[in-house]
C-alpha cells in the first residue's frame with residue numbers, strides 16, 4: 570500500500586498543537602495531506618508548525634487560533650482553510666476539555682456547560698462548518714476523538730465521560746445524516762501518554778499496565794495510525810463506527826478491570 574494515502578487532501582485538526590492532535594497532523598503530513606491545525610494558543614501552534622515542518626512532506630501547513638467551543642471561531646477556521654486550500658476533505662474533532670474531577674452529583678453548572686460546549690457542541694459546530702463549506706459537495710471524512718470512558722464507568726470523570734458517550738452516539742447520527750457524501754467515525758482511546766493524562770499515568774505506569782493484555786499504555790502514534798486509516802480510502806465502506814484503542818482494557822474479565 571502506498572504511504573501517501575492522503576495525497577493532496579486537506580485536513581483540519583482541532584487541538585492540533587500537541588498530544589494526539591499533533592500526532593495525527595504528523596501522520597497526515599507524512600501521508601501527503603495539507604494540514605490545518607487549530608488550538609487556543611498561538612505559541613503552541615507555532616511550535617507545532619516547526620515540528621511538522623521537520624517531517625518529510627510537500628503539503629502546506631497552516632495554523633489557526635480557535636477555541637473548539639466557539640462556533641464563530643470554527644467558522645473562521647473553515648473559511649480560512651477554504652480561502653487558502655479550497656476544500657476540507659478531512660475534519661478531526663480532537664480538542665476537548667475536562668474542567669471537573671469528582672462525583673457527578675457535586676458537579677456545578679458552569680463546569681458542566683463548558684464541558685458540553687467544547688466536547689459535544691464543538692463537534693457538531695465544526696462538522697456543520699466543514700459540511701456546508703465543502704463536504705456536502707465534495708465529500709469527506711470526519712473523525713471524532715472520543716474516549717473509552719464513553720463506554721465504561723470511571724471514578725471522578727463521569728461528566729467528561731458522558732460527553733464522550735454523546736460523541737459516540739452523535740458519530741452514528743451524523744453518519745446517517747451525512748452519508749453517502751461524508752463518512753463519520755470515532756476513535757475511543759484508552760490511557761494515552763500525553764500531557765492531558767500525565768497526572769493519571771506518570772506515578773503509576775507499572776500498576777496501570779500490569780493487568781492490560783498489551784502490558785503498555787497507548788502512544789500518540791497508536792491513535793494517529795487509526796486516524797490515518799479512518800481518513801483514507803482504506804476505510805471507504807466504514808461509517809458510524811468507533812475504533813476502541815485501549816490495549817485491551819475493555820477486554821478484561823469482570824473483576825480484573827481497574
Ligand SMILES: NC(=O)c1ccc[n+]([C@@H]2O[C@H](COP(=O)([O-])OP(=O)(O)OC[C@H]3O[C@@H](n4cnc5c(N)ncnc54)[C@H](OP(=O)(O)O)[C@@H]3O)[C@@H](O)[C@H]2O)c1
Nearest residue numbers: 584586587588589608609610636637664665761763765766
Ligand atoms: N490522553 C489520553 O489519555 C486520552 C484518552 C482518551 C481520550 N483522549 C482525548 O484525546 C483528545 C486529545 O487529548 P490529548 O491527550 O492529546 O490532550 P493534550 O495533550 O492536552 O492536547 C490538547 C490539545 O487541544 C488543544 N485544546 C485544548 N482545549 C481546547 C479548546 N477549547 N479549543 C481548541 N483547542 C483546545 C490544546 O492546545 P491549546 O491549549 O493551545 O488550546 C492542545 O493542542 C481529547 O479529546 C481527549 O479527550 C485523550
